[in-house]
Amino acid sequence: MNKKIVTIALGAALSLSASAALADTLEDVQAKGYLQCGVTPSTPGFASPDENNNWSGIDVDYCRAMAAAIFDDPEAVRFTPLTSKERFTALSSGEIDVLSRTTTWTMSRDTNLGISFTGVMFYDGQGFMVPKDLGVNSALELSDAAVCIESGTTTELNAADYFATNGMNYNPVVFEDQDEVVKAYDDGRCDVFTTDSSALAAERFSLADPDAHKILPQIISKEPLGPSVRQGDDLWFNISRWVYFALLEAEEYGVNQANVDEMLGSENPSVRRLLGVEGEFGSYVGLPGDWAYRVIKHVGNYADVYERNVTPIGIERAGSLNDLWTRGGLQYSPPIR
Missing domain, CATH: 3.40.190.10 (Periplasmic binding protein-like II)
Structure with a gap:
C-alpha cells in the first residue's frame, strides 16, 4: 500500500x-x-x-x-x-x-x-471541384470517381463517410501535401479534388485553366x-x-x-x-x-x-x-x- x-x-x-x-x-x-x-x-x-x-x-x-x-x-x-x-x-x-x-x-x-x-x-465546409467537361452537376454523381485528397486531414475521413453513407464507391488518390494534390488534379490524375470549400475557391485560381473547373454545390461537413x-x-x-x-x-x-x-x-x-x-x-x-x-x-x-x-x-x-x-x-x- x-x-x-x-x-x-x-x-x-x-x-x-x-x-x-x-x-x-x-x-x-x-x-x-x-x-x-x-x-x-x-x-x-x-x-x-x-x-x-x-x-x-x-x-x-x-x-x-x-x-x-x-x-x-x-x-x-x-x-x-x-x-x-x-x-x-x-x-x-x-x-x-x-x-x-x-x-x-x-x-x-x-x-x-x-x-x-x-x-x-x-x-467552412468540405466540397468538391470537378472539370466541367466531366459533365457532373452533383456530388451524388461521383460514384467510382478517382478523388484527390490530402492525407492526415478531416477531408480524408469526411470523404470516406460521404461515399459510404451514399452507397458509392470511389478511388482515393492520396498525397501528403496540398500542393501535390492540386498538381495531380490539374494534371488529370484524378477526376475530383476535395477539401474545404474555401481552399477549393482559392486553389481554383492556380489551375492552368480555372474556367474549365467548377465547384459542386454540396457541402458535406462542418469545418470550423x-x-x-x-x-x-x-x-x-x-x-x-x-x-x-x-x-x-x-x-x-x-x-x-x-x-x-x-x-x-x-x-x-x-x-x-x-x-x-x-x-x-x-x-x-x-x-x-x-x-x-x-x-x-x-x-x-x-x-x-x-x-x-x-x-x-x-x-x-x-x-x-x-x-x-x-x-x-x-x-x-x-x-x-
Missing part, C-alpha cells in the same frame, strides 16, 4: 512538473523577441508567401495580431510552413508557439492531442477552422483566445484600423474597456492595458482582416456564417468587462 501511495504521489509530481514546464510560453516568447507561428505552406487567402517570402492571409494576420498584442510590433513573428502531418507534432514539441493553419476543430484533436483550440477564424495552442499553459491560452475575441469586439463596436486613435475618445464604456482607456483588463492576460489597441492599430478588426485576405479570393462574407452575429452570422465575442 505504501509503495502504491508513493507511486501515485510521484506521478502527480511529475504531472505538475510537466505542466509547469509548459506554463511559461509568454515568458519564452518575450525572451526570444518573436512569436513562432505554424501555417500552411500555401493557401491563398489564409497563408501564402510571395516571391520575397512575405506572408499574407487571415491565419497570418491572426499571428501578427498576437505579436502586436505582445510586442506592439506585428512583424515580431516568424512563420513555419507545415504539412497536415507535421502540424500537431510541431505544436506539441514546442517548435512553434501557436498553430494557425486552416485546421478543423474536432473533439479528438481538442481532447486527445494535448492542444486547445482558441476560436474559429473561419467557418481556427488557431490552437498547447494545453497546460492557461495564460498563453487566454492571450490567444482574447486576441481573437478583440478582433470581433472591435468590429462590433465600429473600431477599425483607420479610426482606432479617434475611438480612444469614445464615451462608449465597451469601447473604452476594449482599448484600455478604462479597467485593468491587460493584467488579466499578462499584457499592457493597451494590448487590444495595439492589435487594432497594427492589424485591424476582423472585417479588416477578412476583406484584406479572403474577399479577394472570391468568398464574400455578407450573409455567411463568418458574418457577425448581429448580421445573422456566427462570429461572436464575449464582452470585455
Whole structure:
C-alpha cells in the first residue's frame, strides 16, 4: 500500500512538473523577441508567401495580431510552413508557439492531442471541384470517381463517410501535401479534388485553366477552422483566445484600423474597456492595458482582416456564417468587462 501511495504521489509530481514546464510560453516568447507561428505552406487567402517570402492571409494576420498584442510590433513573428502531418507534432514539441493553419476543430484533436483550440477564424465546409467537361452537376454523381485528397486531414475521413453513407464507391488518390494534390488534379490524375470549400475557391485560381473547373454545390461537413495552442499553459491560452475575441469586439463596436486613435475618445464604456482607456483588463492576460489597441492599430478588426485576405479570393462574407452575429452570422465575442 505504501509503495502504491508513493507511486501515485510521484506521478502527480511529475504531472505538475510537466505542466509547469509548459506554463511559461509568454515568458519564452518575450525572451526570444518573436512569436513562432505554424501555417500552411500555401493557401491563398489564409497563408501564402510571395516571391520575397512575405506572408499574407487571415491565419497570418491572426499571428501578427498576437505579436502586436505582445510586442506592439506585428512583424515580431516568424512563420513555419507545415504539412497536415507535421502540424500537431510541431505544436506539441514546442517548435512553434501557436498553430494557425486552416485546421478543423474536432473533439479528438481538442481532447486527445494535448492542444486547445482558441476560436474559429473561419467557418467552412468540405466540397468538391470537378472539370466541367466531366459533365457532373452533383456530388451524388461521383460514384467510382478517382478523388484527390490530402492525407492526415478531416477531408480524408469526411470523404470516406460521404461515399459510404451514399452507397458509392470511389478511388482515393492520396498525397501528403496540398500542393501535390492540386498538381495531380490539374494534371488529370484524378477526376475530383476535395477539401474545404474555401481552399477549393482559392486553389481554383492556380489551375492552368480555372474556367474549365467548377465547384459542386454540396457541402458535406462542418469545418470550423481556427488557431490552437498547447494545453497546460492557461495564460498563453487566454492571450490567444482574447486576441481573437478583440478582433470581433472591435468590429462590433465600429473600431477599425483607420479610426482606432479617434475611438480612444469614445464615451462608449465597451469601447473604452476594449482599448484600455478604462479597467485593468491587460493584467488579466499578462499584457499592457493597451494590448487590444495595439492589435487594432497594427492589424485591424476582423472585417479588416477578412476583406484584406479572403474577399479577394472570391468568398464574400455578407450573409455567411463568418458574418457577425448581429448580421445573422456566427462570429461572436464575449464582452470585455
